[in-house]
Amino acid sequence: MEFCLAGQQVKLQGEKGIYNQEIQLHQLRRLTTKKEVAYCYQLISITSDSQHLVAVPPKIQELLEEFKHVFESPKQLPPQRHNDHQIYLQTETASINVKPYRYPHYQKSEIEKLVKEMLESGVIRPSHSPFSSPVLLVKKKDGTWRFCSTTKRCFPMDTEAQNAFEALKVAVTKAPVLSLPDFKKPFVVETWEEITMDFIIGLPSLGGKTVIMVVVDRLSKYAHFSALHRDFSANKVASIFVADICHLHGIPKSIVTDRDKVFMSIFWRELFRLSGTKLHYSTAYHPETNGQTEVTNRGLEQYLRCFTMESPTAWLTYLPWAELSYNTSYHSAIGCSPFQVLYGRLPPPIHSYEDNSTSVEAVDVMLSQRDAMLRQLKENLHRTRHRMKQQADKKRRDLQFKVGDRVLVKLQPYRQSSLKRQTYSKLRRRYYGPYEILERVGSVAYRLALPNPSRIHPVFHVSLLKPYKQNPRFHPTQLPEGLAEGQPLVQPLAILRKRMVHQESRVEEQLLVQWEGWNPEDSTWIPTIEFRRAYPQFDLEDKVDLPRRKEIDTDLNAVTSEEMNDMNEVIFPLLLSLHFLLFSGSCGHPTIA
Template sequence: MRERLKQGKKSNFSVRADGVMVNGERVGVPDVDGLRKKILQEAHNAPYAMHPGTTKMYRNLKPYYWWQTMKKDVAEFVAKCMTCQQVKAEHQAPAGKLRPLSIPEWKWKKITMDFVVGLPRTLRKHDAIWVIVDRLTKSAHFLPIRLGDSLDKLAELYVSEIVKLHGVPVSIVSDRDPRFTSRFWGSLQGALGTKLHFSTAFHPQTDGQSERTIQTLEDMMRACIMEFKGNWDDHLPLMEFAYNNSFHSSIDMAPYEALYGRRCRSPVCWDIEGLRQLEGPELVQETVEKIQIVKKCLKAAQDRQKSYVDKHHREMEYEVGDKVFLKVSPWKGILRFGKQGKLSPRYIGPYEIIERIGPLAYRLALPVELSQIHDVFHVSMLRRYRSDPSHVIHEPEVEISEQLTYMEEPAEILDRSVRKLRNKEIPMVKVRWTHHSPREATWEVEEHMREKYPYLFQ
C-alpha cells in the first residue's frame, strides 16, 4: 500500500506526518516486530475481550486496524487458540456417519446385553436387571440380579436362562462393564466359542439396541409400579412377556412372532375361540418365512435410520500421528438447577493418534494419569488439535475417572442468601468449587449441600 502511494496511484489511505498510513480512523499495521500478532493477542486474550469468535473479533478490530490478510489472520489465530479449542463447543454436525451392525443369519445367534442399575432394593434383595436381547428377532430376557452377585453366579444364570433356551450365541455385543471385560467372563465365552465385541469408550450407540430396550423397560416399570404397587421384581416376568408379545416397529411384528412363528396367546385374545392348528412341516416353513420377513424389515429400518442420521453427521478422518483433544464431562455430584459443571473445560489433551481401529475409532497415546481409561475412542469424542509454537501443553489438573468425567468438590462457602418465592423462602449458599476461582463460585440450595457435603457446615 505504501508503494502505491509513492507511485501516486489512487488509494483510500494517506500517510500522516509521523509516517503511519491511515484511512479515516483505521491504521495500516505493518508486519514488523510481531506487531500484528500482539494486536491479535490483545483483542482475543485480554480480560476485556474474553476469547471472542472469528467474526466478533474481526468486527471489533475492523474499525481501527487494517492489513491485507487481516481477516485470514484473525480466523487462524482464533482456530489455534489453545483455550478456545479446550472450552468452546463445536457448532457443527457431530463427526462420524452411522455404521449399522450386520444383520444376523438366525435367531439368537448374535445378541447384546447390558445392565439396568440404580433400582430400589426389593424384598428378594434384587437391585439391578440384566437385559439380554437377540439382534434378529428383538426378543429379550430381563433377569433380576444383585449388583454384588459374583461372576460365577452370573455365569450360572446365563447358562440356565439363555443357553438352556437358545443355545450358545456366536457373538455378544456389550459395553465395557467390568463384569464383561473380566478375565473370567472372557474365558467362559471363549470356552463356549462366543466372540465378545465391546463398544468403543463412551459411545453407547454401539449397543443402541440394548439402550433402547432398557428405555422401554424402565417406562414399563414406572407404569407398573404406579398401577400395581409392590416390588418391581414381582412384575418383571409379565413385563418381559408384554415386551416380547408387543409389536416392534423395526421388524414389523412382535418379537415372539419372529421367534416362534406367531404371537403367544394373552387375555387380549378373549374373543378368539381357537387358533388354527399347524402341522410340523407347515410350522417350520412359516417360521422360516417369518425370519426372511424380519431380515428385510431390519434392512429397511437400518437404511432408513442411516439415511436420517447421516443427514445430521459429517465425515471426519484422522491420520496416525495427528493430535486430537478428548471430550470429557464434569460432574459435581448434585444437580445445579438442572446443569452440571458449566464452567469446566470440554476437552483435555491434545493426545497423539497411534492407531486407527476400523472406520470410526482411533487409539490414543494417553498419559499415565489416564491409564485406567480404555484408549480406543469413537471419532465423535475427538476434536482436531490445531498446533501453534506458542502452545504450552499441560496435563489435566483434575483427576479423570474411567467414565471420562471428573468430580468437582466444594472447597468453601463464601456467602449466604435467601431466595424468596411466592409461598416460601429457600436458603442458598455461595460455593467455591475445587479447580475454580472465587469469581466462578455458584449459588446452591443449602439443604442439598448439607445433605451431600455436611463437612462444609462444621
C-alpha cells in the first residue's frame, strides 16, 4: 500500500514468513497497556466515482445543457404560476397549530442545519402565521435527509370512525404475535371421524375364515384388521364393525368405501343413516379413489405372503402382529407412526429376546420366532411401499375435460356386471360413444349424457375416458346390446309376505319383496299398486295368501315385531355404544389436558 505523508511517498509492505493471527479486543487492550503497540491503522476501501460514470448520449447532453437551470439548487421562492398549491379551509375553521414532534438529538441538529440553509438560500422565510404543522425527516438513498411537512384535516369522528381508529392504532403499535393455546383447557384430537373400509378376499380357509376386513383412519393412518367368514353379509359385517371399531373409537362421521354389495345394500345404508354417518362411495371400476385402503391392503398381503409361503393357512396367526407392525412403523405421509398420532406418545418398545435367556424351551422358541418375524415385517413394509408408489406413478396422467366436450367411454364387458354376457367378450370393442359431458363430479370423475334406458351408472373416472376427435371415417358406436333395455335395474325374485298398513285415512296393501342378486336382509316393503305398475309381467297369483280382515291388526303387529328383532342384533349394540359415548364426554378420542 502506498500513500503520501508530509510530501513524501510512503509504501507499506507486509513481511513474508510472519504468521498473522487475529486478536480480540481485550488482547489489544493488554498489548496497548504494555506499550507493545506503536501505531494502529484502520484500512478502508475507497472506490473511485469515475468507475461508475456512464457516457451520456449527445442528444441527452444537449437537452441537459438547454434546461440546466431546472437542475440548479433553488435560491428563492418559486415564481407565481397559474395553478398554485393552497389548502382551502371551511368557514369558521379554527387555526391549525400542532406542536412539533419529538426527535432524537442527531435529527434535531440536522433539522436546524437544513432550516439555516433554506433561510440563507431564500427558499423559506420567517412567518408569523397562527398556522403551523410539524416536519419529518425522511432519509434518502444517498444518505442525506429530505425535509417533509405534514398537514392534517379534521373529519367528524363518529362511533364507527372511532372504532376504526382504535383498531388501526392497535395494529400499528403492537406487533402481531400468534396466541398460545390455553393448556388448562382440554382439547380433542379428531381421529377416527373419517375412515375407509375394504375387504381382502380369496385367502386360504382357516376355521372357515377367508376374508380380512381392513379399516383405516384417514387422519392418523391407524388401521384395524378383522378376519371374516367366507359367507359374510351386511349384518355380520356390521356386528364385527361394532365389536372391533365402535367400542374403541366410537361411531365415525363418514366412511369411504368401494361399491361392494355389502356397502351398497339397503341394510348397510339404512343402518348408518340412522347412526348419523355419511357414506361416500368410490367411482365405479376405479379403486384408486379409495387409494389409502388399497395401499394398506397390498402391504398387508405382502406381509402375509412373506411369512406364509410354506404354510398359507397360517395367515390368521400372523394377522395381529402385522397390525401391530403397521401401526407402529414410520409413515412418511404423517412424519411419524400412526400409534404416536393416536395416543400422543411413542409406541412402547418390544424388548428383543436374547437366545437361551430362559430355561423353558417353548418360550425360547416363541420369542425367537417373534423377533425374527417383526424384523422381517418392517423391512417388507418399506420395500413394498416404495415399489407400489413407483408402479402407480408410471400409469398416472393429467387429463381434464370441460362441460360440453365429447368423449369416448371405455367399457369392459367381462367386468361390467350390468352388461349382457357375450361370447368372446375379450375381443369386443372397448370404447363407445361419443357422449357429451354434463358435469364434473369431484376432481377426477365426470357425468356423461348416456341414453335414457341405459343400465350403467353415468359417472366415469377420467382414466376410462378418451377425447373424441372429429374424423369422417369414424362411425359413432352405441352401447352394446343388453345395456339399453327399458327394463328396471333390479328384478324381483320372490314375494315373502303381504301386509296391510294404515296410511292416514285409508288402508294400503304392501308386499315384502326379495330382489334378485340381493341378500335376504335387503328385502323391502313396496306398495302393491307400485309393484304391479313397475313389474307388470310378474305374476302375483298364488304367491302368498292375503290375510283376512280380522287378522289384519294381529298380522301387522307380528310383522313389526319380527322386523325389529331382525335388526336388534346390530342396532342395540350401536345405540348402547352411542349412549356411552355421549355421556362419557370423550367420544372415543384421546383427551389431552
